[in-house]
Amino acid sequence: MKRLLTIQDVSCIGQCSATVALPLVSACGIECAVLPSAVLSNHTGGFKSWTFADLTPEMPKIEKKWNELGEKFDAFYTGYVCESQIEPILSIMESCAAPGAVRFVDPAMADNGRLYAGFDEKFPAKMAKLCNGADYILPNLTEAALLTGSEPVLSGYSRDYIVSLVSKLHGLGAKNVVLTGVSFDSGLLGSAVSDGSGIEYDFNPKIDRMSHGTGDVYASVFAGAVMRGRSALEAASLAADVVCEAIRLTDPSHWYGVSFERAVPYLASALA
Numbered sequence: 001m002k003r004l005l006t007i008q009d010v011s012c013i014g015q016c017s018a019t020v021a022l023p024l025v026s027a028c029g030i031e032c033a034v035l036p037s038a039v040l041s042n043h044t045g046g047f048k049s050w051t052f053a054d055l056t057p058e059m060p061k062i063e064k065k066w067n068e069l070g071e072k073f074d075a076f077y078t079g080y081v082c083e084s085q086i087e088p089i090l091s092i093m094e095s096c097a098a099p100g101a102v103r104f105v106d107p108a109m110a111d112n113g114r115l116y117a118g119f120d121e122k123f124p125a126k127m128a129k130l131c132n133g134a135d136y137i138l139p140n141l142t143e144a145a146l147l148t149g150s151e152p153v154l155s156g157y158s159r160d161y162i163v164s165l166v167s168k169l170h171g172l173g174a175k176n177v178v179l180t181g182v183s184f185d186s187g188l189l190g191s192a193v194s195d196g197s198g199i200e201y202d203f204n205p206k207i208d209r210m211s212h213g214t215g216d217v218y219a220s221v222f223a224g225a226v227m228r229g230r231s232a233l234e235a236a237s238l239a240a241d242v243v244c245e246a247i248r249l250t251d252p253s254h255w256y257g258v259s260f261e262r263a264v265p266y267l268a269s270a271l272a
Helices: 018-027 058-071 082-096 123-131 140-146 157-169 214-227 234-249 260-270
Strands: 002-010 031-040 052-054 073-078 095-105 176-182 189-196 197-205
Touching: 002 018, 002 082, 002 214, 018 031, 018 157, 018 214, 018 260, 058 082, 058 197, 073 082, 073 214, 082 095, 082 123, 123 140, 140 157, 140 176, 157 189, 157 197, 157 260, 176 214, 176 234, 189 234, 197 234, 214 260, 234 260
Parallel strands: 002 031, 002 073, 073 095
Antiparallel strands: 031 052, 176 189, 189 197
């Protein structure tokens, strides 16, 4: 049984980050270990306030203990992390890696044209260091633009723009790029998947609803599916299908996340 370490925050309420990654990666049949980057009372999207405990000081201690115990991981999957954690995470990815370990980086830092609360304009350059050497990165359009020093363009773009943006992302040192939130048709939404030699697209009918945490659902399923032997395009397609299923199964009054728990049987069946 393969073992994946996810490094991201624990938002105690909010159906995002580690509370999404742990069950979904596990549902893919992959052992999921968790290294919290921070603990928040609730996520920062839509809530009026939150508490935040930075766990950066714990990371070197945990790495040291794992090295003493000889613990290794077949994959690493990073999500929402702090600026101070980039170097400690890179160290853990190096010292705790099993042979051939795979790195998934979801540069969770921005959406809808702007950075998340708590990040400043210097943070994307730090995140770019984490993307360098990653086997797969999964930015949305805003994150991709900020990572490459571009102004975010969220609509009215051409296929050439996407090709150029993906090329710049590979220029950061990422081996495979999965660019999410791509749309050339108002009725379709999907991703551009590239291994550096060409781009393949995956689209689903657009669901006209803004939902928190869907990027975490997508990245978690993608990482789990790849570890189960699916190609990047197959994993991207399954991840999108699970997100859509979760949105459809979520009561409209449930505003702070999606009921991904109800989509777990769909995911497990798809990978059976």
